[in-house]
Amino acid sequence: xxxxxxxxxxxxxxxxxxxxxxxxxxxxxxxxxxxxxxxxxxxxxxxxxxxxxxxxxxxxxxxxxxxxxxxxxxxxxxxxxxxxxxxxxxxxxxxxxxxxxxxxxxxxxxxxxxxxxxxxxxxxxxxxxxxxxxxxxxxxxxxxxxxxxxxxxxxxxxxxxxxxxxxxxxxxxxxxxxxxxxxxxxxxxxxxxxxxxxxxxxxxxxxxxxxxxxxxxxxxxxxxxxxxxxxxxxxxxxxxxxxxxxxxxxxxxxxxxxxxxxxxxxxxxxxxxxxxxxxxxxxxxxxxxxxxxxxxxxxxxxxxxxxxxxxxxxxxxxxxxxxxxxxxxxxxxxxxxxxxxxxxxxxxxxxxxxxxxxxxxxxxxxxxxxxxxxxxxxxxxxxxxxxxxxxxxxxxxxxxxxxxxxxxxxxxxxxxxxxxxxxxxxxxxxxxxxxxxxxxxxxxxxxxxxxxxxxxxxxx
Amino acid sequence: xxxxxxxxxxxxxxxxxxxxxxxxxxxxxxxxxxxxxxxxxxxxxxxxxxxxxxxxxxxxxxxxxxxxxxxxxxxxxxxxxxxxxxxxxxxxxxxxxxxxxxxxxxxxxxxxxxxxxxxxxxxxxxxxxxxxxxxxxxxxxxxxxxxxxxxxxxxxxxxxxxxxxxxxxxxxxxxxxxxxxxxxxxxxxxxxxxxxxxxxxxxxxxxxxxxxxxxxxxxxxxxxxxxxxxxxxxxxxxxxxxxxxxxxxxxxxxxxxxxxxxxxxxxxxxxxxxxxxxxxxxxxxxxxxxxxxx
Numbered sequence: 001x002x003x004x005x006x007x008x009x010x011x012x013x014x015x016x017x018x019x020x021x022x023x024x025x026x027x028x029x030x031x032x033x034x035x036x037x038x039x040x041x042x043x044x045x046x047x048x049x050x051x052x053x054x055x056x057x058x059x060x061x062x063x064x065x066x067x068x069x070x071x072x073x074x075x076x077x078x079x080x081x082x083x084x085x086x087x088x089x090x091x092x093x094x095x096x097x098x099x100x101x102x103x104x105x106x107x108x109x110x111x112x113x114x115x116x117x118x119x120x121x122x123x124x125x126x127x128x129x130x131x132x133x134x135x136x137x138x139x140x141x142x143x144x145x146x147x148x149x150x151x152x153x154x155x156x157x158x159x160x161x162x163x164x165x166x167x168x169x170x171x172x173x174x175x176x177x178x179x180x181x182x183x184x185x186x187x188x189x190x191x192x193x194x195x196x197x198x199x200x201x202x203x204x205x206x207x208x209x210x211x212x213x214x215x216x217x218x219x220x221x222x223x224x225x226x227x228x229x230x231x232x233x234x235x236x237x238x239x240x241x242x243x244x245x246x247x248x249x250x251x252x253x254x255x256x257x258x259x260x261x262x263x264x265x266x267x268x269x270x271x272x273x274x275x276x277x278x279x280x281x282x283x284x285x286x287x288x289x290x291x292x293x294x295x296x297x298x299x300x301x302x303x304x305x306x307x308x309x310x311x312x313x314x315x316x317x318x319x320x321x322x323x324x325x326x327x328x329x330x331x332x333x334x335x336x337x338x339x340x341x342x343x344x345x346x347x348x349x350x351x352x353x354x355x356x357x358x359x360x361x362x363x364x365x366x367x368x369x370x371x372x373x374x375x376x377x378x379x380x381x382x383x384x385x386x387x388x389x390x391x392x393x394x395x396x397x398x399x400x401x402x403x404x405x406x407x408x409x410x411x412x413x414x415x416x417x418x419x420x421x422x423x424x425x426x427x428x429x430x431x432x433x434x435x436x437x438x439x440x441x442x443x444x445x446x447x448x449x450x451x452x453x454x455x456x457x458x459x460x
Numbered sequence: 461x462x463x464x465x466x467x468x469x470x471x472x473x474x475x476x477x478x479x480x481x482x483x484x485x486x487x488x489x490x491x492x493x494x495x496x497x498x499x500x501x502x503x504x505x506x507x508x509x510x511x512x513x514x515x516x517x518x519x520x521x522x523x524x525x526x527x528x529x530x531x532x533x534x535x536x537x538x539x540x541x542x543x544x545x546x547x548x549x550x551x552x553x554x555x556x557x558x559x560x561x562x563x564x565x566x567x568x569x570x571x572x573x574x575x576x577x578x579x580x581x582x583x584x585x586x587x588x589x590x591x592x593x594x595x596x597x598x599x600x601x602x603x604x605x606x607x608x609x610x611x612x613x614x615x616x617x618x619x620x621x622x623x624x625x626x627x628x629x630x631x632x633x634x635x636x637x638x639x640x641x642x643x644x645x646x647x648x649x650x651x652x653x654x655x656x657x658x659x660x661x662x663x664x665x666x667x668x669x670x671x672x673x674x675x676x677x678x679x680x681x682x683x684x685x686x687x688x689x690x691x692x693x694x695x696x697x698x699x700x701x702x703x704x705x706x707x708x709x710x711x712x713x714x715x716x717x718x719x720x721x722x723x724x725x726x727x728x729x730x731x732x733x734x735x736x737x738x739x740x741x742x743x744x745x746x747x748x749x750x751x752x753x754x
Binding site: 093094097098100101115117118121122212222223273274275276277278279283287292421422425428429432433435436438 | 508509512593594595596597607608609610611612613614615618699700701702703704714715717718719720721723
């Protein structure tokens with residue numbers, strides 16, 4: 001006992017040390033384990049975003065943004081290695097599909113388009129618990145809904161829209177001025193269908209006197225982005241699928257009127273070049289770039305594309321471009337395509353790695369990093385970022401027109417609950433049939449609806 | 461008569477060097493061809509999911525064989541092969557026959573010229589022809605003065621346009637092979653024919669063609685197989701349109717696997733294609749090789 005009394009301070013010190021080590025072990029132990037090295041693989045298609053401090057006289061490459069943002073994240077999380085890979089647009093889906101087939105998808109991906117099939121196959125992580133209350137209020141609803149399947153979200157929204165295709169039009173003001181056609185007025189450059197047709201007739205003309213138009217108001221094409229073609233249908237009040245999301249209804253009287261108008265634009269009104277049944281979206285974009293079309297498709301991003309093509313020598317002559325709304329019927333009102341792109345996280349088995357991948361996705365889509373989309377003239381998926389992003393900027397008016405256009409936005413392909421992709425090729429075939437006049441608009445639409453319903457809604 | 465095991469072992473030992481030298485090639489063939497084909501056969505019976513596939517037996521085959529688009533693509537494939545193979549082989553034979561009497565230098569010059577498209581990327585060739593066929597500003601419409609005509613947008617002209625492109629651009633390696641085979645025909649035959657008063661055409665029909673038969677049979681089989689596998693032109697130029705008039709099995713397999721992620725159904729299509737091409741090759745060999753001397 002005497003010995004114990006004498007050594008009491010030592011005992012107390014030892015006990016304290018043991019207790020401290022136990023507490024430390026309990027608290028610090030897991031943290032230490034959490035800081036284990038993690039490697040995140042990230043795939044993205046080319047986004048030529050200028051990172052902070054990038055020289056203004058240089059054009060950013062597709063590598064600059066992913067490299068910068070990966071390095072920034074690794075600086076904040078030294079135990080994490082981000083291995084990014086920039087995939088070309090051509091072959092993007094094949095490479096992702098092959099990786100999925102091999103059971104080795106990337107940890108995080110910026111898909112060209114969100115695939116619900118991945119959710120159905122159990123390939124994606126739900127992100128609900130990584131979205132804060134602020135995120136849920138700050139992201140546009142339509143942007144969140146793009147990646148919503150069932151009750152869960154699977155996509156961290158990043159950018160608005162798909163180059164503005166199906167949301168707005170591009171005007172060549174020089175060609176409008178040459179033909180004495182007034183532009184639709186600011187602030188929203190909204191015009192009725194009658195005003196559009198009056199302008200379109202005057203913008204289509206024969207330059208060499210051979211009796212055939214060489215310059216046209218606008219281009220149509222069967223193999224164009226689906227969004228642009230569907231925009232024309234929606235303008236007439238037609239809808240792709242019914243409100244109950246149970247069947248395709250494009251063969252409605254409004255749909256037939258819309259398709260008849262598209263065919264007439266080529267053959268009767270001659271405001272659109274012939275050969276639409278054999279052309280694709282890039283043929284139409286090229287015609288606009290060659291100033292053989294006065295009106296093109298897309299949003300502000302397409303202004304940046306013209307600038308890039310000029311630098312690359314693909315366009316010889318610079319020309320001004322204004323954004324305008326698609327025309328509308330007063331009784332129906334304006335309409336635009338609403339969608340969003342972002343990042344998905346593939347299934348993770350290690351909880352800590354899952355946490356860090358989600359952290360990286362959050363980092364990519366935080367307000368600061370999202371605002372870098374400005375260098376591409378992209379509108380972002382966050383309300384708070386868009387508020388001031390283009391204030392005082394060269395293209396502020398164009399962005400404003402675009403934002404006003406998409407305020408009328410709807411998802412053309414119905415809700416995210418249904419995957420209409422299997423019907424896409426039949427939609428194109430329907431347009432090919434109508435544009436080549438091998439079928440009447442009614443026949444082409446009836447056939448499309450029948451095929452599409454069989455493929456998408458069979459068994460529902 | 462059964463070979464006794466000891467005799468077999470002795471023969472294997474005697475030919476050991478031959479087997480050893482064949483081994484690398486066999487290994488590559490197995491890894492890159494046999495294993496994928498076997499795996500494709502397995503995959504065709506699965507509802508394939510990256511995490512947790514399900515065995516569905518012949519369901520994928522039933523689905524494929526009851527899909528009208530599959531039969532449409534098969535018919536298109538037959539149309540394409542029936543158009544491309546005879547024209548391309550005929551063109552190669554004609555060019556080889558025309559350039560064969562030339563001096564070696566000129567022969568090589570022409571062979572090189574015809575071979576060049578063969579080493580050019582099919583993507584580049586397709587893009588050039590897309591421009592040629594472009595409705596509003598394509599070269600073909602400019603020459604024919606038919607502005608706006610969509611060669612690739614019309615159900616009647618789209619497939620012939622693809623066939624024409626393939627026939628015009630293809631045949632380089634075939635010309636080289638036929639020329640080489642012509643060179644191996646002994647000159648005595650032609651001298652004897654000349655003495656007998658045979659014309660050039662008669663010499664070609666009675667001597668050259670029969671002696672070229674083994675080469676032509678090989679080219680016919682290989683050409684048919686590659687015609688059934690056509691993909692790049694369709695993918696880049698028509699995407700199977702207009703109204704599915706150019707959709708081929710190769711393109712449908714690609715679309716099913718990489719657009720709709722139905723790997724099982726795509727593998728079932730691939731296995732059916734494999735069986736068809738195999739059967740066509742067997743028939744061609746049986747019918748045409750009866751009087752071929754190797």
